[in-house]
Amino acid sequence: MAGLLRLALVLPLFAAAALSQPTLPQRIGFYQWVGELPADAGSDLLTEARHRSVAVGARVFRLYVGARFDYVHPPYSSRRFSQDGIKEPLTPARIVQIPRYRDVLADPHIETVILTVYPISDYGGGPDDLNLQRPWSDRERDLEFTQTSELCRRLYEQFGALDKTVIIANSEADEKLLDIMNYTGSPEMAIENIRRWTETRFDAIRGAREAHPSARLRILHAFEISLVNLRIVKQSRGFGKVPLPEPTEQRRSWNALNDVVPHVSFDLLSYSAYESANSPFQTRQPDIDPAATGARLERDLNLIRSKARNSVSPSGREAFADRFVMVGEVGYSRDRFEHLSTGGVLPRLKHALQAAIDWGCPYIVLWQVFDHARDGDAAWGFGMHDREGEAPPLKHSTGECTSMQSCLQGLLLEGLGLGKRPNNGLGERPNK
Amino acid sequence: MLYGPDSTAQVTIQAAEHLLRFGAPVPFSVSSPLMPALVAVVAGVTGLGAEQAYLVVAVLAYLVGSLCLYWIVRRFQPSSATPLWGPLTYAVAPSRVSCLYGQPDGPRLLFWTLILASALAADGLRRGFSPSRLALLVCSVVLLIGTMPGSVTDLDFLAVLELAVLLGITYWKRVQRIGLGKFNLANSNSVKLGLVKLSLLQLTCTALFVVPSLWSFAIYPSLVYQPPAMPEAAVAWVRANSAASTVPRVHGPVSAQALLQPNREAIDRMVQSPGRTKESLLWLRVHAVEYLISMDWEKFHPVLECVQQEGEWCVYRIPYPNPARAVLVSRQLWRDLKPIRGPHDVEGLEAYVSWAGRPETIVLDWHDSTSAEIRADLGPADAILVREFALPGWEAVVLGPSGGQTPVQVQQDPAGFILLDPKTAGPTVVQLKYNPEWLDRVIPPSLTRDPFIEGDFPVISTDGIADAFDYTPAPFKLGAVLTIFGRDFVADQTSVFVAGEETKPSYVGSNQINVQLPLSTTPGTIDIVVQSDGRQSYPYSVEVIR
Numbered sequence: 001m002a003g004l005l006r007l008a009l010v011l012p013l014f015a016a017a018a019l020s021q022p023t024l025p026q027r028i029g030f031y032q033w034v035g036e037l038p039a040d041a042g043s044d045l046l047t048e049a050r051h052r053s054v055a056v057g058a059r060v061f062r063l064y065v066g067a068r069f070d071y072v073h074p075p076y077s078s079r080r081f082s083q084d085g086i087k088e089p090l091t092p093a094r095i096v097q098i099p100r101y102r103d104v105l106a107d108p109h110i111e112t113v114i115l116t117v118y119p120i121s122d123y124g125g126g127p128d129d130l131n132l133q134r135p136w137s138d139r140e141r142d143l144e145f146t147q148t149s150e151l152c153r154r155l156y157e158q159f160g161a162l163d164k165t166v167i168i169a170n171s172e173a174d175e176k177l178l179d180i181m182n183y184t185g186s187p188e189m190a191i192e193n194i195r196r197w198t199e200t201r202f203d204a205i206r207g208a209r210e211a212h213p214s215a216r217l218r219i220l221h222a223f224e225i226s227l228v229n230l231r232i233v234k235q236s237r238g239f240g241k242v243p244l245p246e247p248t249e250q251r252r253s254w255n256a257l258n259d260v261v262p263h264v265s266f267d268l269l270s271y272s273a274y275e276s277a278n279s280p281f282q283t284r285q286p287d288i289d290p291a292a293t294g295a296r297l298e299r300d301l302n303l304i305r306s307k308a309r310n311s312v313s314p315s316g317r318e319a320f321a322d323r324f325v326m327v328g329e330v331g332y333s334r335d336r337f338e339h340l341s342t343g344g345v346l347p348r349l350k351h352a353l354q355a356a357i358d359w360g361c362p363y364i365v366l367w368q369v370f371d372h373a374r375d376g377d378a379a380w381g382f383g384m385h386d387r388e389g390e391a392p393p394l395k396h397s398t399g400e401c402t403s404m405q406s407c408l409q410g411l412l413l414e415g416l417g418l419g420k421r422p423n424n425g426l427g428e429r430p431n432k
Numbered sequence: 433m434l435y436g437p438d439s440t441a442q443v444t445i446q447a448a449e450h451l452l453r454f455g456a457p458v459p460f461s462v463s464s465p466l467m468p469a470l471v472a473v474v475a476g477v478t479g480l481g482a483e484q485a486y487l488v489v490a491v492l493a494y495l496v497g498s499l500c501l502y503w504i505v506r507r508f509q510p511s512s513a514t515p516l517w518g519p520l521t522y523a524v525a526p527s528r529v530s531c532l533y534g535q536p537d538g539p540r541l542l543f544w545t546l547i548l549a550s551a552l553a554a555d556g557l558r559r560g561f562s563p564s565r566l567a568l569l570v571c572s573v574v575l576l577i578g579t580m581p582g583s584v585t586d587l588d589f590l591a592v593l594e595l596a597v598l599l600g601i602t603y604w605k606r607v608q609r610i611g612l613g614k615f616n617l618a619n620s621n622s623v624k625l626g627l628v629k630l631s632l633l634q635l636t637c638t639a640l641f642v643v644p645s646l647w648s649f650a651i652y653p654s655l656v657y658q659p660p661a662m663p664e665a666a667v668a669w670v671r672a673n674s675a676a677s678t679v680p681r682v683h684g685p686v687s688a689q690a691l692l693q694p695n696r697e698a699i700d701r702m703v704q705s706p707g708r709t710k711e712s713l714l715w716l717r718v719h720a721v722e723y724l725i726s727m728d729w730e731k732f733h734p735v736l737e738c739v740q741q742e743g744e745w746c747v748y749r750i751p752y753p754n755p756a757r758a759v760l761v762s763r764q765l766w767r768d769l770k771p772i773r774g775p776h777d778v779e780g781l782e783a784y785v786s787w788a789g790r791p792e793t794i795v796l797d798w799h800d801s802t803s804a805e806i807r808a809d810l811g812p813a814d815a816i817l818v819r820e821f822a823l824p825g826w827e828a829v830v831l832g833p834s835g836g837q838t839p840v841q842v843q844q845d846p847a848g849f850i851l852l853d854p855k856t857a858g859p860t861v862v863q864l865k866y867n868p869e870w871l872d873r874v875i876p877p878s879l880t881r882d883p884f885i886e887g888d889f890p891v892i893s894t895d896g897i898a899d900a901f902d903y904t905p906a907p908f909k910l911g912a913v914l915t916i917f918g919r920d921f922v923a924d925q926t927s928v929f930v931a932g933e934e935t936k937p938s939y940v941g942s943n944q945i946n947v948q949l950p951l952s953t954t955p956g957t958i959d960i961v962v963q964s965d966g967r968q969s970y971p972y973s974v975e976v977i978r
Contacts, residue, residue: 034751034752073673122809124808125758125795125808126793128791128793133762133813133814134812135811135812182765183764183765184762184813237783238768242895251905372751373751374734375751376709387737
């Protein structure tokens with residue numbers, strides 16, 4: 001109740017500042033990576049996800065631009081991009097020319113597009129993401145610089161006159177660090193590779209920006225992390241993540257926030273916020289009062305800001321001042337949270353969103369439009385829509401919205417408070 | 433890659449895939465390893481391909497079976513040697529046909545066998561009434577009705593056709609006049625003569641099936657093989673949607689080694705038996721299976737996406753395994769990789785899947801089933817995993833730019849697949865060739881590798897050893913009481929080995945053990961192993977100080 005009252009106080013402030021500050025629809029959006037396209041959907045996963053996201057009023061959309069997945073075939077399919085008639089070699093710049101990708105950038109309802117971009121190389125088995133498990137060399141640098149520059153140039157040429165923002169980001173540098181460490185056994189190489197990769201990318205984006213000073217299109221670079229209080233340590237079997245807010249002398253530990261961020265530049269820091277939003281990092285037990293979600297996220301956003309302040313570029317500082325941390329991913333799986341005694345997905349989502357809004361995150365990206373496929377006992381059911389294309393009903397209190405779709409619609413389209421039932425009832429379904 | 437229940441059939445396992453190319457779904461692949469073993473032996477000794485070897489063994493096996501049946505009848509019921517049962521002996525022909533089709537279809541076989549039993553019972557009753565003969569006839573007929581197939585397949589058609597030919601030879605005077613009457617079994621005065629006739633006739637009739645099969649070999653699966661159980665539509669859907677360019681791909685040699693790999697049995701047993709969902713999924717991933725066709729909704733529906741439904745069948749997608757047959761893997765992790773100790777070794781399977789389930793694909797071009805070329809741009813930490821069984825006889829060489837060849841050791845990973853470590857970086861071409869000694873082909877792998885151990889293995893959790901008083905992690909002082917967190921610890925049957933020395937725990941719960949570090953332990957990095965119910969955990973390394 002206190003949260004709602006607080007929201008009721010906050011929302012008018014947002015309304016008053018609407019002319020000068022981005023509105024909530026301009027800040028909140030969806031991610032779509034691999035997911036289950038409803039059987040009756042006529043288009044591809046990317047297009048369908050874009051439509052569904054726009055339908056609830058979101059003006060931010062995030063997608064993957066790389067060689068491993070084309071939103072039509074399963075990941076790694078040997079047929080990926082085969083129907084798109086792309087001339088070799090495949091590059092991010094060429095991918096965004098494909099109609100389903102181009103339509104995201106051209107969609108007048110979407111003001112900010114976040115591209116999770118990986119440069120593409122062929123290591124023998126066809127086009128693949130840049131392989132960071134090998135020592136950084138001129139070859140990797142050329143790949144990253146050339147392809148990112150080419151992508152930016154194409155974006156400026158094609159969409160330069162549009163009043164939009166394109167953010168070029170990576171995906172969870174900490175997961176990449178962990179992967180490289182386990183693959184090579186060398187934390188030093190992992191850190192070095194991510195640093196150099198990020199710096200090269202920033203150089204390419206900055207160079208492209210300087211070459212198009214009059215463009216209305218704004219291209220920014222975001223560096224994404226996922227660990228704040230957790231760190232990567234060497235364990236008995238490989239490397240793993242443990243709760244370790246501060247480094248100790250007894251145990252060497254690494255994460256991107258402490259070991260990469262201070263050495264690179266970016267316009268925005270993207271935080272994939274599961275560590276904060278899903279459960280306390282100390283216990284990782286999720287069945288606690290959802291109201292604590294907001295406090296954890298706020299605490300961690302402040303911590304990130306304090307550690308990343310000096311790495312923000314002048315352009316990032318100009319655009320976002322000290323609110324340069326965006327929530328690059330946040331979401332809750334129905335199978336992990338809906339059955340909890342302390343409440344399901346909706347109250348947690350509400351508190352996480354509220355905290356990010358209050359903190360001033362320029363963008364908040366929800367994971368994701370469509371559920372991904374079930375995968376054993378892995379967390380499942382993050383989607384606003386399930387495989388049937390329906391909005392799955394979620395646990396709620398009387399008078400509250402009953403699904404992620406209706407909650408977002410109420411917030412973004414109708415300007416209602418978080419958790420309020422939208423007037424037209426779109427997407428409502430009786431709770432079973 | 434596709435995995436389905438007909439065997440065993442649409443399997444990922446290379447040996448089975450060989451047979452699949454033939455259109456034969458390896459009916460005996462797991463539950464009865466005798467058949468594939470025989471196939472492997474014949475293939476190994478004669479040099480025949482898997483398909484031909486399978487054909488030879490199948491025909492011989494059912495020929496022998498039929499002859500035995502004939503001999504038994506003649507031996508123990510000489511007085512019932514009427515013209516009727518001789519031809520009816522051929523009712524076992526369907527079994528032969530079904531073998532050639534590769535699909536045992538048990539109920540249909542039983543049905544045709546019961547025709548023989550009913551005929552024998554009726555014949556006996558005709559010669560003289562007795563309650564037991566009547567009971568036999570009634571039972572046979574009841575069972576016959578009970579097992580009557582709901583549909584007629586070409587198997588039935590061919591069986592009836594064969595039966596008609598033989599009845600014609602036996603009864604049709606005009607046919608007998610042209611010389612075929614010699615084959616009338618009713619005219620056989622001795623078992624020996626009957627056997628000879630039977631052999632000749634069965635070989636002739638077998639040829640009636642075999643020759644057209646060989647003739648149409650190239651299109652055998654589509655022309656002849658109709659999976660009676662798994663819906664074609666589901667298979668077609670997978671073929672259309674698979675990440676792999678062709679489904680299934682068929683490579684690698686056949687041999688007893690490949691056919692009797694324990695992990696091959698494990699995947700079948702796990703997937704086709706109820707429960708053990710986690711282990712089933714892990715085994716499917718070990719083999720990089722992309723789709724599973726199953727009727728077991730209870731088991732797979734809650735954990736996998738049914739992406740296509742055909743009647744009672746579901747096509748389930750196994751998310752995120754890269755289905756490529758060759759991928760780059762970490763040499764670093766390979767060194768630390770532990771063996772998969774048994775079908776339920778979740779920890780070993782998880783470690784393996786984590787190591788092998790890489791997205792970095794490389795080129796694997798098969799020249800034929802025994803030679804291939806691998807092309808990869810290797811990094812310094814990369815090794816090459818080829819999802820083919822690492823049988824004795826595989827050889828690999830790295831081709832140098834000037835045509836020189838450097839041998840590469842063919843190693844076996846914990847799943848039994850080929851691991852190549854050229855220890856080079858940059859664009860690399862590796863040639864892979866299977867060139868075994870004949871003995872290599874037939875020695876069962878169980879003789880050359882550790883057998884699988886049944887049951888659950890105790891697992892020490894990640895970061896699962898801490899000081900019992902304040903839960904601080906290592907290093908631990910000598911004499912410290914440690915708490916070991918994990919799972920599958922069995923009270924009263926658990927002991928802890930500290931640096932190889934057995935130590936009695938002070939407390940054992942299913943998820944926790946308390947044990948004191950012996951003062952006699954030598955400081956340094958030591959291994960702690962939990963042994964529970966006769967099975968050991970993987971060693972867990974900790975630092976011990978004075």
